[in-house]
Amino acid sequence: MINFAPREGHGDGVVYARQGSLGRIRLNRPAAINALDVAMVRSMQEQLAEWARDESIACLLIDGAGDRGLCAGGDIRAMHTAVTTSDHAALDFWDLEYKLNATIASYRKPTVALMDGIVMGGGIGVAGYTTLRVVTERSRIAMPETGIGFFPDVGATFLLSRAPHQLGTHLALTGATVDGATAIAAGLADVQADDAEIARLVEHLAGGGSLKVDHGSTPPAPLANATWIGECYTGNDASAIVQRLADHDDPDARAAAEVIRSRSPLSVAATLAALRRAATMSLVEVLDSDAVLARNFAERSDFAEGVRAQIIDKDRNPRWQHASLAEVPAELVESFFVAA
Numbered sequence: 389m390i391n392f393a394p395r396e397g398h399g400d401g402v403v404y405a406r407q408g409s410l411g412r413i414r415l416n417r418p419a420a421i422n423a424l425d426v427a428m429v430r431s432m433q434e435q436l437a438e439w440a441r442d443e444s445i446a447c448l449l450i451d452g453a454g455d456r457g458l459c460a461g462g463d464i465r466a467m468h469t470a471v472t473t474s475d476h477a478a479l480d481f482w483d484l485e486y487k488l489n490a491t492i493a494s495y496r497k498p499t500v501a502l503m504d505g506i507v508m509g510g511g512i513g514v515a516g517y518t519t520l521r522v523v524t525e526r527s528r529i530a531m532p533e534t535g536i537g538f539f540p541d542v543g544a545t546f547l548l549s550r551a552p553h554q555l556g557t558h559l560a561l562t563g564a565t566v567d568g569a570t571a572i573a574a575g576l577a578d579v580q581a582d583d584a585e586i587a588r589l590v591e592h593l594a595g596g597g598s599l600k601v602d603h604g605s606t607p608p609a610p611l612a613n614a615t616w617i618g619e620c621y622t623g624n625d626a627s628a629i630v631q632r633l634a635d636h637d638d639p640d641a642r643a644a645a646e647v648i649r650s651r652s653p654l655s656v657a658a659t660l661a662a663l664r665r666a667a668t669m670s671l672v673e674v675l676d677s678d679a680v681l682a683r684n685f686a687e688r689s690d691f692a693e694g695v696r697a698q699i700i701d702k703d704r705n706p707r708w709q710h711a712s713l714a715e716v717p718a719e720l721v722e723s724f725f726v727a728a
Contacts, residue, residue, distance in 0.1 A: 408594035418454025461509025513542025523568030532563035537690030
């Protein structure tokens with residue numbers, strides 16, 4: 389039996405264990421689908437630094453406690469409180485989170501993420517930059533931020549801007565949830581494996597075996613809806629994208645138009661701009677840009693209202709600042725990329 393324990397002084401939101409030469413990191417807030425908070429981020433950052441220096445640890449593996457998912461994202465309720473009470477110190481969470489994402493991406497040892505169940509928002513930030521990203525038949529992957537008046541942060545636009553056939557643009561603007569096979573097609577994961585394959589991988593790594601990226605036997609599914617997605621999501625004009633979707637013969641395209649129209653118009657416009665910028669940026673540059681965007685979203689966007697409607701009151705009736713994408717000024721979107 390593997391004995392997991394928290395890092396002293398950081399609570400038990402993340403617990404750790406050694407299994408042979410494998411360092412185990414387990415997000416440990418199962419009731420909240422392992423949503424991230426400041427203490428968890430600080431704990432992981434310190435543990436990663438310690439294990440980077442520990443020659444007895446050859447590889448790291450990240451998973452989540454419980455059976456609902458690896459991580460549902462950041463603690464949105466806590467961030468809503470910080471925004472609505474002008475608790476500027478609490479907003480440092482985003483800076484700390486993005487630094488953790490960068491640390492994982494540049495880590496000097498191989499890393500593995502088990503993206504079982506729900507993996508959304510900040511969960512992508514924890515898993516998306518590991519050496520091997522393993523999904524399962526239970527995986528449900530998404531960056532749903534436009535639905536709460538925010539944007540796909542944690543560097544996600546770096547990944548989504550590089551997805552084939554404009555699939556990343558579709559996922560970013562709609563916030564659609566996809567299965568593991570589609571996540572692989574979008575470049576958000578590497579392989580799909582069943583429980584037995586994962587168990588063999590863990591034992592292999594714990595025994596000192598080298599990490600190879602061909603673990604997992606389930607092939608990715610062919611990319612569905614590639615034609616209309618590629619046709620409709622081109623360009624830098626969000627209004628034009630929605631109109632092409634609405635006018636398309638495919639009912640799935642028309643449904644996507646309705647979904648985007650229900651999202652925060654400001655978030656959709658800023659997300660599209662962020663995606664197009666990210667296509668020519670490094671991950672570090674995208675994370676730096678995300679830090680600026682996050683602060684501006686906290687102070688000037690629909691974020692508080694979106695969280696109220698979707699998470700707090702759950703009336704599912706957000707009152708966005710703008711009635712449509714056509715009403716979002718281009719200069720307002722551009723200003724979100726400038727530090728205050």
